[in-house]
Amino acid sequence: MTAHAPHHSGRGQVEEFFGALAIAHNAGVRVRVRLADLPRSSPACAGNSAALHWLRSRGIDAATHRGLGILHAKALLIDDRRAFIGSGNFTGASADRNDEVWIETRDAADLNALLAWFNQR
Numbered sequence: 001m002t003a004h005a006p007h008h009s010g011r012g013q014v015e016e017f018f019g020a021l022a023i024a025h026n027a028g029v030r031v032r033v034r035l036a037d038l039p040r041s042s043p044a045c046a047g048n049s050a051a052l053h054w055l056r057s058r059g060i061d062a063a064t065h066r067g068l069g070i071l072h073a074k075a076l077l078i079d080d081r082r083a084f085i086g087s088g089n090f091t092g093a094s095a096d097r098n099d100e101v102w103i104e105t106r107d108a109a110d111l112n113a114l115l116a117w118f119n120q121r
Contacts, residue, residue: 018051022058024078030061032077032118037064044089075114082106083114 086102
């Protein structure tokens with residue numbers, strides 16, 4: 001696993017990240033994203049809703065977590081061979097003001113566990 005240090009470059013970084021996901025998807029990479037299913041009263045709800053709409057409009061498998069509680073971590077699974085799990089929301093506020101962490105893994109056991117989790121939702 002690789003821990004990625006927090007970045008604070010704002011909304012542009014979020015847009016750049018989404019653009020990279022779209023490029024990868026268009027190149028045939030299987031990209032799947034799971035975000036928190038937040039109540040409408042949550043300040044981050046609008047950001048997650050916009051992210052889901054943007055990703056889905058480009059054909060990317062994006063959905064909200066449907067579990068017993070609220071998912072704070074976000075998970076990205078790339079071609080079932082690489083995963084990023086982290087706390088950051090896809091909002092400018094998250095990129096500007098919060099200290100977030102992302103963990104990358106290519107470990108087969110980690111990927112199998114995450115794949116099973118994705119397939120349950």
